[in-house]
Amino acid sequence: MIGVSNMLRDIKIMLKLTAVLFKGSSYTSGSKGNGLKKNGNKWLYPVLAICLLPMLASMVIMVVQGYGELSAIGKEFMIIRAYLNISVLLTLFMGFFYSLSVLFFATDNEFIAHLPLKPWQISGARFLNILIYEYIFETFVFLPFAITYGVMDGAGVMFYIYSLIVAAVLPVVPVALMSIVVMFIMYACPFLKSRDRMNVLSTVLMLIFMLVFYLPAVGEMSSSEDESVIPLFEMLAGESGGVGKTLGMIVPTLLLGLRAIHSSGHIMGLVYTVLTVVVAAAAFVLFELVSKLIYAKASSGITQATASRKKLSAAQLENGVKKSSAIKSLVIKEIRVLMRTPVYFMNCVLMTWIWPVFFCIGFVTAGSMEDLMEMVDQVSGYVDQFFPYILMGISMVNAFIVASSSPSASAISREGTEILLSKMLPVPYYTQLKAKLYSSCILCGIPSIVLFIALAVVLRCSILQVLAVVVVSAASFFYVACLGLLVDMGRPKLVWTNEEAAVKQNINSLIAMGLATPMTLVVCGGPLALSFVNHIAATVALAVLSVVVCWLMLQIIKVRADKCYDNIQM
Amino acid sequence: MIQIQNITKSYGDFKAVDDVSFDVPSGRIVGFLGPNGAGKTTTIKIVTGVLNADSGNVLINGVNNRANPVEAKKQIGYIPDNNDVFLRLKGIEYINFIADMYGVDPQVRKERIQRYSHLFEMENNLNDKIVSYSHGMRQKIASIAVLVTDPAVWILDEPMTGLDPNSFAKLKKLMREQADMGKTVFFSTHVLDVAEKICDDVAIIKGGKLQFYGTLEQLREDVGNGGSLEELFLELTEADEN
Known part of the structure; x- marks a missing residue:
């Protein structure tokens, strides 16, 4: 009796620790001071909800369309199978990164280690934290699929109850598996115990994963002749074996859960549901057993970065003391910080590098070389006719790219308390802001601009047209980056506990994203009207107007620079 | 030389620095002492131009740090x-x-x-x-x-924190060398033994108000106690509380 009571007390402590860890995590801790938290949170959730609406709507439409087509051939349950496969696949994928982050690289590890807690309570609380993150993520996948399917199918209450239980239990096995894998990796590979090194490796893994799953998806879509969604659902449901079958073997709760939902109208539904819960509980116990054996050793010796402790060679010293102008030195510093801080790199740089790659993959895999050449021939024939609109399209695409992951919209926020040292530098604030802009444009603008130029060359544009593409793409990138910087100048989020909070929980990027498209539309509005009269005049007008807007934005930044820094009093 | 002229800084109703004035002359090491929350760091941030005072002026070798911030900052090493x-x-x-x-x-x-x-x-x-x-x-x-x-003016905020004794001794020596070369050295510290050994003058602040500025000998005369700086400091900063 005493044993049970002690166990319950220990579990209660573990749950309390779970809540404390979750509240203090980088995903939930916000900024303090500057009055930003209050204002930021007030708008954050409505803005996020609005941003997510199109995604949710497209998923609902896909399920409705899929249900219509699949029910006609009696295969509508494939939708649930597809949902569960996607859910498990994403949980495995995210679970790897969450496990790394929560089990090994959480900044509160050193504080927790000193508390009088049993090791299983710490690992259990960390496990539950990973699970909570998975639930947050899963909600966005689960809700549209299951609810839309249930409504379309006229499903009973038991369908929703079993679906909910399965959704709650389903991530347990993948998270346990990934946590165990991560523990073994960290146990066996001491050289990975550097946060920065592991972050870089994780990013590479993530990219490989995205490419591995993007390529077949693109191939599947492009090979599909009609507009039916059946091939897509067949692929996601793993009808022809492949990933779906393998997932079922790795995660037994996938098949059990599937059967539980499928049999929701019968007693077997209850049996499968209970079995799903039992297997999940066993996976948790297995996780605890493994963590008892190796977690402590695997998590010891974690550092932020490794050091070589080697003296500079004469050549390195000579190279290291080269003199640069203040602006060049500031730009280099910004680029180094962006490139070397994994969180900044992934959130502010990587996406602007990846999208041209994905575009090229989509382009190349669209068909055979002959098809491709035929398409190029066809499109190049229309270039002259539609050139001003192509330029406007470039401006819009740039607005989207810059705004969605703009380094400039968090350029001041990322400095955090470091801004005090920046304020101490004997360099005008305007120069410091220009350096932030230039570094943003160099890092993130060049891949897009190069892609546009390459496209212009492939489509056999004239020299003047290529020049116009260079001017418009560079200018549109620049003025949207200026817009992001102006937003951050107005309300920098300087008080944060970790680098993730500086960019991921910074509403300035969302505001910049919201303003970028209308701004670009305004810039394109005049030339668009002019294009109905004369294409050359419209092209020249767009190029000139884009450059003028850049100049205007710089002037606004110049005027507001001192005030912006003066307002930062911390 | 640093000239601090009637600077005041408030955070809401709380006056962190209240009408503080004193000069840190060239060629001298001046220690800035005070209990936690006395206003030392706020004063230093105002001197370096990181924070704006609500009123008052700071001149760095004659250059107003608000009117000509870049020129003032060029002279400061912080x-x-x-x-x-x-x-x-x-x-x-x-x-x-x-x-x-x-x-x-x-x-x-x-x-x-x-x-x-x-x-x-x-x-x-x-x-x-x-x-x-x-x-x-x-x-x-x-x-x-x-x-x-x-830099012509060296400003250090709690410079001894975290330094090993060896490096600490070297830093003290460098501070003395800088002052002997005619430069201005102004630093805040909690370590009264250090202040006693290397400072030419001390400024003591409490509750945002300057309590004392001068040499240790003047402090002894003012407080009327021939003891160590620690005893003088405690007597001065705890005087209102007793």
Whole structure:
């Protein structure tokens, strides 16, 4: 009796620790001071909800369309199978990164280690934290699929109850598996115990994963002749074996859960549901057993970065003391910080590098070389006719790219308390802001601009047209980056506990994203009207107007620079 | 020389610095003492131009730090109490960055980097990122960066925190050398023994108000106690409470 009571007390402590860890995590801790938290949170959730609406709507439409087509051939349950496969696949994928982050690289590890807690309570609380993150993520996948399917199918209450239980239990096995894998990796590979090194490796893994799953998806879509969604659902449901079958073997709760939902109208539904819960509980116990054996050793010796402790060679010293102008030195510093801080790199740089790659993959895999050449021939024939609109399209695409992951919209926020040292530098604030802009444009603008130029060359544009593409793409990138910087100048989020909070929980990027498209539309509005009269005049007008807007934005930044820094009093 | 003229700074209803005036002359080391929350760091931030005073002026070698901030900052070398800055830069990159900001000649900066990195035993760490440094090493790299710019006015906020005794002794020696060269050295500290040993003058602040400015001898005369600086400090700062 005493044993049970002690166990319950220990579990209660573990749950309390779970809540404390979750509240203090980088995903939930916000900024303090500057009055930003209050204002930021007030708008954050409505803005996020609005941003997510199109995604949710497209998923609902896909399920409705899929249900219509699949029910006609009696295969509508494939939708649930597809949902569960996607859910498990994403949980495995995210679970790897969450496990790394929560089990090994959480900044509160050193504080927790000193508390009088049993090791299983710490690992259990960390496990539950990973699970909570998975639930947050899963909600966005689960809700549209299951609810839309249930409504379309006229499903009973038991369908929703079993679906909910399965959704709650389903991530347990993948998270346990990934946590165990991560523990073994960290146990066996001491050289990975550097946060920065592991972050870089994780990013590479993530990219490989995205490419591995993007390529077949693109191939599947492009090979599909009609507009039916059946091939897509067949692929996601793993009808022809492949990933779906393998997932079922790795995660037994996938098949059990599937059967539980499928049999929701019968007693077997209850049996499968209970079995799903039992297997999940066993996976948790297995996780605890493994963590008892190796977690402590695997998590010891974690550092932020490794050091070589080697003296500079004469050549390195000579190279290291080269003199640069203040602006060049500031730009280099910004680029180094962006490139070397994994969180900044992934959130502010990587996406602007990846999208041209994905575009090229989509382009190349669209068909055979002959098809491709035929398409190029066809499109190049229309270039002259539609050139001003192509330029406007470039401006819009740039607005989207810059705004969605703009380094400039968090350029001041990322400095955090470091801004005090920046304020101490004997360099005008305007120069410091220009350096932030230039570094943003160099890092993130060049891949897009190069892609546009390459496209212009492939489509056999004239020299003047290529020049116009260079001017418009560079200018549109620049003025949207200026817009992001102006937003951050107005309300920098300087008080944060970790680098993730500086960019991921910074509403300035969302505001910049919201303003970028209308701004670009305004810039394109005049030339668009002019294009109905004369294409050359419209092209020249767009190029000139884009450059003028850049100049205007710089002037606004110049005027507001001192005030912006003066307002930062911390 | 630093001239602090009637500076006041409030945060809401709380007056962090209340009409403080004093001069830090060239060629002297002035220690800035006070209990926690007395207003030391706020005053230093106002002097360096990081914070704006609500009223009053600060002149750095005659240059008003609000009217001509860039010129004023060029004369200041500042070592903050928190050196967790530019952590992703390597030590050598950080020093070179600061040298670029102050326009230090490449040959001069190379010679100074070699001298001071050797002095602080940081030669084997210059090629590592600052994020891998200990607190003391971060303090040392900040000190080297300031020394490379050879500022006319040296301002240090709690410079001894985290330094090992050896480096601490070297820093004290450097502070004395800078003052002897006619430069201004102004630093805040809680370590009264240190202040007693190296300061020419002390400024004592409490509750945002300047309680005393002068030499230790003047302090002894004013307080009427022939004891150590610690005893004088306690007598002065606890006088209102008793």
